[in-house]
Structures are given as C-alpha cells and as structure tokens.
Amino acid sequence: MNLFRSGEHVRRWLDGRPAGTTIPVTVLSALAHAWWGDRLSPQWHPHAKEENEAILQRLGLVDDFWQLA
Numbered sequence: 268m269n270l271f272r273s274g275e276h277v278r279r280w281l282d283g284r285p286a287g288t289t290i291p292v293t294v295l296s297a298l299a300h301a302w303w304g305d306r307l308s309p310q311w312h313p314h315a316k317e318e319n320e321a322i323l324q325r326l327g328l329v330d331d332f333w334q335l336a
Contacts, residue, residue: 288332297326 271277301322323333
C-alpha cells in the first residue's frame, strides 16, 4: 500500500506504468473500521465471506480487484 497526495502524484510515481486500484484514504479508513472494528470484542468471530462482500459493496468497492475468491 502506498499513500499519495493526489492523482497527479500517483501518475508521477507510476512514470508510465499501469496503475493498480486506488481509493481515497477516507474509503481506506472506512474499510479498516468496517473490516476490523469489532476485532477486540469478546463476541468477535471471523466474518463470513458474505459479510465481507457486503462491506465492500457498501463502500462501493465493486470492481474486479475487490472480488473475494
């Protein structure tokens, strides 16, 4: 994972190489909270694939990169 200031910063860093998936840091934060926010709860249990897919859908992370196997 790399953090960048702007789309222009990404383009300069790529230097002509194809880009992977990029998301705003606000979406990254929302993903981290949704995925791991309950991890320290005594009632925690691993999320089912369907729960994780719902998190990705809710955040608009739906392109091929975000498809769970």
